[in-house]
Amino acid sequence: MITEQEIREAFPIIKQADAARLADVANANGIDLETLKSAIESAARAIAYVADLVREACGSIRYHYTATLREIATPKEWHLMHHAQRRRTRQKYENRLNRRMQTLLGGRCT
Secondary structure, rough: OOOOOHHHOOOOOHHHHHHHHHHHHHHHHHOHHHHHHHHHHHHHHHHHHHHHHHHHHHHHHHHHHHHHHHHHHHHHHHHHHHOOOOOOOOOHHHHHHHHHHHOOOOOOOO
């Protein structure tokens, strides 16, 4: 039988209420502390792997979006979008290019 204190010692960052619930579930299903540790470590590795995949995908999407935006923008629009002195002007050119990108993609982006 796993106690709340054992769970808190094994996982110091867990909250007291969560430790109590975890102890109840583990005891109801007959899970010992070592099995619980290995299950949580496996879940953490899987979550980290998925987070890496998402981070890569977001970086790739951002890169391709920026490259496509650079292709459809005139040099003046690109420059003013990044280097205009006033925020309003930067936003104007950013919105203009985003609208152009949406029409290029067929309005599938919102």
